[in-house]
Amino acid sequence: MARTTELEGLVKILEVENQAWQRAAIENEAMVVSIRCSIKRLMESSCLASGAEDARSCCGESEQNKGGEEGDSEERARERKRVCKICGSRGSRVLLLPCRHLCSCEACQGSLSSCPVCGVAKKASIEVLV
Template sequence: MGKVTAELMERRRRLLRQMLAAIEQGAAKRLKAKEEEIEKMANLNWALQERIQSLCVENQIWRDLAQSSEATANSLRTNLEQVMDAQSNVGEQQRCEDSCHSREEKKVCKNCGGDEPSVLLLPCRHLCVCAACGPVVRLCPVCRFPHNGAVHVNLSH
């Protein structure tokens, strides 16, 4: 019986070794699969981080372009408003000149009604105020346009 027991014990050890080897082999396969999965995830993570950085740079480029375009649009809007204002002023001056030249007017100061006009207002170019009123008036009495200069005119009759 001693031999049978020894034989059984030996078989039992072999079976345990085989089971242990099979368990170790299965665990090693699973461990290797998990390591490969971790490596894939690390590569994917790296690729995603690179893409995020690329998108951040692209975002900044688009933001700068939008700000530049907005500044250009504002500048163009301002220029357009200035041109429209200037065009309006020119049209107003032209209408005023046309109305002044189309009718015969008395040769008296349009501000005080006294002396003969001798001061030419600029930029509307109305010869409409006397020497006494020239330095006092701020708006042309004919077209109500603010003047930015005046010229004393010596008229010879």
Template sequence: MEQQQFDIDRLVSQHMEKMRMEIEGKRRRQAREIMEAIEERVTKKLRGKEEEIEKIEKLNWALEERVKSLCIENEIWRDLAQTNEATANALRSNLGQVLASVSQQVKVGVGIETTAAAADKVDDAQSCCDSSWNLDRRTFLEAEGEKNGGGRLCRSCRVEESCALLLPCRHLCLCTVCGCRLHTCPICKSPKNAILHIKMS
């Protein structure tokens, strides 16, 4: 009986040890599978975050390049605005001098020369395109007309007052509508690059 009891205890002990080892093995396999699943999931998330970081870096680089180009463009526009402002101031000053000169010539007259002789002399003078600011025959006749109360009319429509200064020839001979419509100066036939609207006070 004692031997049988001992054998039974030994078999139970061996069976329990075997079951414990199997349970331990299953637990380890489950733990390993869980760790592998977690690691795979974390790896996917890390890969996705790295791709997002790469996209953000590319976008940031593109934005930096855009900001640099906008800064350069801003500098160019600022320089151009300053240049245009200086040109407008110079043109305004030159126009004031020309208008004052014309007004003085109209008030004082042209001396002992007749109107026709003075107009012929103006025709022989240099064109205004070389910045000599001489008047041609029509400008002189317009000045005479303004002296006589006729006013300075548009050379194209002959209705509106001339208020558009053509560049680069600097002839004040068109109204606003004709200045935008025509591409050449009606006096010297030079191509028009721009127009400056003059407010006659």
């Protein structure tokens, strides 16, 4: 009898924890939807299409302001193609947060702990469907 009461108490605790996790999941889904809408609005206003994805980065500098004179034209060519900054062979489809640099492919993003463009610590990433 005591064991049954104890188990019922544990079940109630687990139900409360389950509800808390479900609320957290719903909040995270809402945040993803909001971020996707923001990305869609940016793409529609051609901020991303014109190659200005780094212009609104939180790090305060764009790709055109970095690098030497020799590597500058090469870097601009890579940026136009949106090539992964890690492997250099696949297209960049992953947006890193909080800096918002579009600089990694899906395969490479899992191994990143910081942005390869600005060095800011990666807190999250979003796949951008271009």
